[in-house]
Amino acid sequence: MYETIIVNQEEGIGQIIFNRPDKYNxxxxxxxxxxxxxxxxxxxxxxxxxxxxxxTGKVFSTGQDLTGxxxxxxxxxxxxxxxxxxxxxxxxxxxxxxxxxxxxxxxAGMSIALACDMRWMRDDAMMTSAFINVGLVPDSGHIFHxxxxxxxxxxxxxxxxSPRLSARESMDLGLVxxxxxxxxxxxxxxxxxxxxxxxxxxxxxxxxxxxxxxxDSALSEFMDIESEYQRLSGLTEDHREGMMAFKxxxxxxxxxx
Numbered sequence: 144m145y146e147t148i149i150v151n152q153e154e155g156i157g158q159i160i161f162n163r164p165d166k167y168n169x170x171x172x173x174x175x176x177x178x179x180x181x182x183x184x185x186x187x188x189x190x191x192x193x194x195x196x197x198x199t200g201k202v203f204s205t206g207q208d209l210t211g212x213x214x215x216x217x218x219x220x221x222x223x224x225x226x227x228x229x230x231x232x233x234x235x236x237x238x239x240x241x242x243x244x245x246x247x248x249x250x251a252g253m254s255i256a257l258a259c260d261m262r263w264m265r266d267d268a269m270m271t272s273a274f275i276n277v278g279l280v281p282d283s284g285h286i287f288h289x290x291x292x293x294x295x296x297x298x299x300x301x302x303x304x305s306p307r308l309s310a311r312e313s314m315d316l317g318l319v320x321x322x323x324x325x326x327x328x329x330x331x332x333x334x335x336x337x338x339x340x341x342x343x344x345x346x347x348x349x350x351x352x353x354x355x356x357x358x359d360s361a362l363s364e365f366m367d368i369e370s371e372y373q374r375l376s377g378l379t380e381d382h383r384e385g386m387m388a389f390k391x392x393x394x395x396x397x398x399x400x
Contacts, residue, residue, distance in 0.1 A: 147174035149199070150181045155340045157185035157238070161198040168198040169208035170251060175225040182232050192344040192399060193336055194236070196259060197243035198252075206250025206273060218279065226251060226283040233258045234355070237348035239339060243332055244310075244319065249273045254283035257292065260351055262319040263335065264310040265328045270318065272305040291358070292317045343381035344399040 144150075149160040159181050161168035185191050198204050207221075233240050233255070242248075242259035250273040256262055264270075272289075274281040281289070281302050290298040293316045301308070310322040323331040339347070349372045356368050376382055380400040388395035 145177045148177050148181060152191060155190065155192040156336060157188065157191040157194040159194065159196045161204050164199045166208055167202045167205040169205045171208045171211060172225065175229060179229050179232060186236050186238060191238060193339050194238050194240045195243050196240065196255065197245050200246065202246040203244045203248040203256060204252030205247060206252045222282050230258045230284040239347050239351060244268050245328065251283045254285040257288035257318065258284050263332055264313060264319040264322050266310045266322050266324050268310050270308045270313050272302055275303060275305050343379065343385065343397040345379050345381060346376050349376055
């Protein structure tokens, strides 16, 4: 079904794997279209609670495939057609989307990792902005998310100098949530995901959207939004199950309803 990515669905997890290893998982039009299609398909599935994004081999993604770029290319149009819809789909998804940064994440590859809700990084992986090196501004929401995560001044510095950020440096800057040694990377990621799968998925989706409303809301407006989201979560079967489990002193069995 897919030529440039691998998609797996198993036990509540939707997995998207960039799969152009001969091109260091760089994006072409087909890969961007297929990634968007896969995200939309997984978003619609009631069985999927968490979506992970990673790359084949030792590379997450090196960003746009520059071998197909020529002087006549309209870079802005490419963002509008391919990258912007993908980044916005990640942002508005009701699922929790996790970037498993298993290797180098450069350019738009770094942008997509930063756009995800959580980022876990292998200890031998690295990130680099790279756009400035080819005379371009960072795109695909790069500066937007970089500023939110690391602050305006650091976002400027990283965008201008494009340092090669190690996993530990990325974590110190707040760009990733955790770093795991390469030998236990997949095991630790699976353990974190298993923990999330045991939690109420509707509440997870509402928490995701609520955290995104903080920056553009006054406190009074935010409290109104919070009240509405709490009303919605209070109507779920998972809330009733959680309360029952608390009273019966047992572990809750949430069903995402």
